Amino acid sequence: MSLGKAFKQLGIDLRLVGMIGALFVIWIVFDIFTGGRFLTPRNLFNLSVQTASVAVMATGMVFVIVTRHIDLSVGSMLGFVGMIMGVTQLHVLPGVFGEGSAAIWILTVIVGILFGALIGGFQGWIIGYLNVPAFIVTLGGLLVWRGAAWWVTSGQTIAPLDATFKRLGGGAGGSLGATWSWGLGIAATLAAIALIFNARKRRAHHGFPVKPLWAEATVAGIVAAGILGFVALMNAYPVPESAAKRILQARGEPVPDGPIDMAQGVAIPVVILLVVAVVMTVVARRTRFGRYVFATGGNPDAAELSGINIRWLTLKIFALMGALTGIAAVISSARLGSVGNDLGTLDELRVIAAAVIGGTALSGGIGTIHGAVIGALIMQSLQSGMAMVGVDAPLQSIVVGVVLVLAVVIDIIYRRRFGL
Amino acid sequence: MSAATRQGETPLVEMRDICISFGGVRAVDHVSVDLYPGEVVGLLGHNGAGKSTLIKILSGAYHADSGEILINGEKAEIRSPRDARRYNIETIYQTLALADNLDAASNLFLGREIVTPMGFVDDDAMEAETRKILKRLNPNFQKFHAPVKALSGGQRQSVAIARAVYFNARILIMDEPTAALGVRETQMVGELIEQLKSEGIGIFLISHDIHDVMNLCDRVTVMKNGQLVGTERVGEVTEDDILGMIILGKKPTPQTSV
Numbered sequence: 001m002s003l004g005k006a007f008k009q010l011g012i013d014l015r016l017v018g019m020i021g022a023l024f025v026i027w028i029v030f031d032i033f034t035g036g037r038f039l040t041p042r043n044l045f046n047l048s049v050q051t052a053s054v055a056v057m058a059t060g061m062v063f064v065i066v067t068r069h070i071d072l073s074v075g076s077m078l079g080f081v082g083m084i085m086g087v088t089q090l091h092v093l094p095g096v097f098g099e100g101s102a103a104i105w106i107l108t109v110i111v112g113i114l115f116g117a118l119i120g121g122f123q124g125w126i127i128g129y130l131n132v133p134a135f136i137v138t139l140g141g142l143l144v145w146r147g148a149a150w151w152v153t154s155g156q157t158i159a160p161l162d163a164t165f166k167r168l169g170g171g172a173g174g175s176l177g178a179t180w181s182w183g184l185g186i187a188a189t190l191a192a193i194a195l196i197f198n199a200r201k202r203r204a205h206h207g208f209p210v211k212p213l214w215a216e217a218t219v220a221g222i223v224a225a226g227i228l229g230f231v232a233l234m235n236a237y238p239v240p241e242s243a244a245k246r247i248l249q250a251r252g253e254p255v256p257d258g259p260i261d262m263a264q265g266v267a268i269p270v271v272i273l274l275v276v277a278v279v280m281t282v283v284a285r286r287t288r289f290g291r292y293v294f295a296t297g298g299n300p301d302a303a304e305l306s307g308i309n310i311r312w313l314t315l316k317i318f319a320l321m322g323a324l325t326g327i328a329a330v331i332s333s334a335r336l337g338s339v340g341n342d343l344g345t346l347d348e349l350r351v352i353a354a355a356v357i358g359g360t361a362l363s364g365g366i367g368t369i370h371g372a373v374i375g376a377l378i379m380q381s382l383q384s385g386m387a388m389v390g391v392d393a394p395l396q397s398i399v400v401g402v403v404l405v406l407a408v409v410i411d412i413i414y415r416r417r418f419g420l
Numbered sequence: 421m422s423a424a425t426r427q428g429e430t431p432l433v434e435m436r437d438i439c440i441s442f443g444g445v446r447a448v449d450h451v452s453v454d455l456y457p458g459e460v461v462g463l464l465g466h467n468g469a470g471k472s473t474l475i476k477i478l479s480g481a482y483h484a485d486s487g488e489i490l491i492n493g494e495k496a497e498i499r500s501p502r503d504a505r506r507y508n509i510e511t512i513y514q515t516l517a518l519a520d521n522l523d524a525a526s527n528l529f530l531g532r533e534i535v536t537p538m539g540f541v542d543d544d545a546m547e548a549e550t551r552k553i554l555k556r557l558n559p560n561f562q563k564f565h566a567p568v569k570a571l572s573g574g575q576r577q578s579v580a581i582a583r584a585v586y587f588n589a590r591i592l593i594m595d596e597p598t599a600a601l602g603v604r605e606t607q608m609v610g611e612l613i614e615q616l617k618s619e620g621i622g623i624f625l626i627s628h629d630i631h632d633v634m635n636l637c638d639r640v641t642v643m644k645n646g647q648l649v650g651t652e653r654v655g656e657v658t659e660d661d662i663l664g665m666i667i668l669g670k671k672p673t674p675q676t677s678v
Contacts, residue, residue: 206548286540288533291522295530298521305481305517306531307502365521 010215015359015414019374026378030385038385041237045264047377047384048234049170052269053078053332054347055376058354059280060324062372063290063317065355066297068364069127069134071318073141074325074351077119078344079149081329085112086158086339089165105165113326119145120322121315128314142348149341159338169334170267172243173250178235181265185231188274189224196220234270235263269331273373276327281369293317298365353400354379357407361415378403430493432457432622433509433591438477438487447473448484449646455591455622460613462637462654463626464666470646471626472514475593478624479511480504491591502531510589514596514626516580520569524561525550527568528583553582557612574605581612592616595626610636630659644669 031038057074064071089108097103123141127134160166167174176184196216203210210216239247244260284290292313296303304310328347333339358375360367382403386396431454440448448470455461463471476482478489480501489496491507498504504511518527525546533541534549547564554561558578568576577600584592594613598606613623613636627633633640634654642649642665650671652661661672 202544206544208544208547208551282540288535288541291526291530291533291541295519295522295526298519299517301515302517302519302527303530305479305501305511305513307500307505308531365519 009212010219011211012219015411016368016371016374018410018414019358019371019378023374023378023381026381026385030381030389033389034385037388041233043384043388045175045234045237045267047380048270049174049267049335050384051373051377051380052170052267052273053328053335054350054354054380055273055373056276056324056328056331057321057347057351058358058372058376059276059369060321061351061355062280062358062360062367062369063284063293064134064321065352065360065362066293066364066367067314067317068297068300068362069314069317070352070362071120071123071134071138071141071321072348072352073123073138073145074321074328075344075347075349076142076145076149077116077322077325078329078332078347079339079341080119080145080152081112081116081326082333082339082343083149083152083158083341084115085109085329085333086161087152088112089162090158100163102164104162105168108162108165109168109330112330113323116326116329117319117323120325121319123322124315124318127318128311134318146341146345149343153341155341157338157340161334161337161339165330166334166337168268168272168330169332169336170269171335171337173247174269174334175234175239175267176265176271178263178265181231181235181263184266184271185228189227192223192227193220196223231266234266237264238262239264269335272327272331276324277369277373284369289313289316294365350376350379353404357404359411361411375407429456431455431490432459432492433478433624434490434493435474435478436488436490438474438484438489440473440477440482440485446646448477450487451643451646451648452487453624453641453648453651455624457590457620457622458617459639460617460623460625460637461651462633462640463624463643464628464630464633464640464662465643465649466666468645469643471643472595473646474643475511475595475624475626478504478591479509479593505532505587508588508590509593510584510587510591511593512580512584512595512597514599516576518568518576518580521567523565523567524554524571524579524582525564527579528553528586530583532587549586550582553586554578557582557585558608573600574602577601577605577609581609585612585616589616590621592621592623593626594623596628597625598627598629598632606632630662633662634659642666 027039037043057078061071061074085108088111089104093101093104093107123137126132126137196219200210200216239262241260244262245255247262248255248260284293292303292308295306296308296310296313300310329344333343336343354376355367355372356362356375357378358368358371358373360372379400382400383396386399391399433455434452435454436452438448438451439446451470451474453461453474463475465471473482477484478498480498480503483499489498496507498507519530522530525543528550529546534545536542551564558575561575561578563571563575568579571579577597581597597609601609613625616623625633625637637654639651639653640662641651642662644666649665649669652672657672664670664672
């Protein structure tokens with residue numbers, strides 16, 4: 001059996017395999033050039049945390065680009081929403097609930113997501129209902145929200161953020177630890193296997209052709225190995241001694257005299273990213289909204305003639321993008337522990353690049369959530385890898401730019417060859 | 421069927437005195453047409469005669485500036501494609517109006533997805549229904565998982581027809597349904613029209629092919645420059661009469677017309 005045929009039987013997208021292959025090549029190359037410092041649990045943990053914010057936004061950018069729009073404002077929006085959340089948790093909520101109340105971080109997160117959705121929805125309204133091109137509206141947004149971020153505090157940086165809120169950024173105490181990570185990993189594995197075999201059962205029930213059992217089992221095996229391998233890797237990174245002591249003290253547990261064996265586990269921002277990615281995948285594939293997003297991207301006229309309200313759909317897509325930008329603002333401000341008014345600068349370009357490297361076509365109709373997440377990971381790997389190797393900053397930009405164009409060229413050739 | 425038996429019957433569709441302008445150009449100028457159950461009415465005319473525009477008013481894509489539409493004798497408000505679907509008006513567009521990146525089932529159910537009790541789209545149920553109806557319309561159809569972009573012209577046409585037929589259409593609008601088809605597929609469309617007719621469905625057929633029209637239609641309505649030239653029973657006029665209406669915009673002489 002040829003390799004291509006085997007992949008076909010497995011039902012694995014060749015493009016996905018290509019992207020993961022490219023990612024591994026990048027990792028191995030950097031590992032060689034850094035003398036083995038790149039592929040360590042510590043570095044991969046940091047990489048996962050650094051990727052989370054851009055990847056969360058990239059999942060929303062997939063919908064935006066699939067419907068032939070663009071959103072240039074997400075970086076500035078992230079800064080503005082971050083500022084709003086900073087003021088909310090430092091100057092507004094403590095006065096209401098008292099310092100250190102659990103309500104502070106929860107309400108701050110809600111405020112951030114709602115604000116993001118509101119801003120995004122407003123831009124979506126202008127785009128959908130007033131028919132102004134998204135490029136213009138969000139280019140305006142890029143300037144407006146960056147300026148607005150400055151106005152919130154007249155340019156002052158807001159710090160320090162709420163202690164619990166900061167854990168959402170993956171810093172000290174910002175990961176699940178060994179036990180919870182294994183629990184999450186096992187639950188995710190079981191869920192994935194159940195989904196694969198449930199789908200098979202339903203197809204068989206309808207009398208549709210199904211993949212051979214070995215193919216399903218292989219896919220399930222790969223998924224399980226991927227999830228559990230990731231958890232094992234994250235658990236292999238120990239929490240530094242001093243931080244571990246602080247965490248135990250904060251929990252009110254006894255601090256042993258000897259060395260403390262505490263694993264980081266999966267970082268909380270990564271958990272947030274995984275939840276977002278799963279939800280967005282369900283939205284894309286299993287909801288009417290997602291179906292309409294792709295139909296509109298494929299043929300707007302056909303979508304309209306099918307009775308789809310494209311204006312309202314556009315508003316919702318941009319509101320969703322805004323809400324996800326709110327979540328990304330939570331992650332990136334929590335990671336820094338402070339909010340300056342340059343938070344998120346140039347993120348719009350990273351997010352768009354991630355979505356595009358992940359196979360989202362600017363001509364519309366094509367794109368996947370998992371692709372965008374892998375695209376974000378590839379971008380971040382390149383950036384951190386080059387920084388570790390000590391590549392000059394100008395050369396870093398050149399490499400990232402070349403990779404972006406190259407990825408699209410390969411994608412176009414691939415599509416042409418397979419007639420997609 | 422003679423005109424006499426239709427006298428007391430209520431038409432399925434009546435479009436009365438329809439006008440629509442685009443930027444000062446009268447695309448449709450005081451045109452009235454009607455359609456009875458189990459009848460095929462051909463709409464003929466040159467490109468730009470206004471027939472597609474007229475029909476898009478019925479399918480909800482455009483909204484008439486003036487005039488009214490009656491469905492089963494009752495005034496109907498058709499402001500969007502969704503409204504038209506509510507009156508069981510289905511349209512097969514010349515462009516087919518398919519989302520190329522989606523598969524056959526997603527296109528067939530676009531805007532009317534089958535959902536699970538949880539509110540998620542039920543792709544398996546939709547695929548099962550699609551397999552059923554396409555088995556009837558085009559037994560050779562196999563590519564259920566490919567985006568429709570990867571299908572042949574005939575297969576794409578089958579999907580568009582299946583979409584119109586599946587949802588119990590009572591009024592069917594076919595805009596150039598055979599333009600992109602081979603001989604065998606054209607014949608298939610002809611048979612389908614006969615079958616739908618026998619089920620009491622009324623069909624507006626827009627076509628350039630005068631043979632198609634003579635074979636399939638009961639009546640023809642001819643338009644020129646946005647205006648109605650006239651409506652004739654196919655059995656009572658010759659091809660030349662119809663060509664005269666299309667090209668010269670003149671009604672057949674009283675000897676041949678009734």
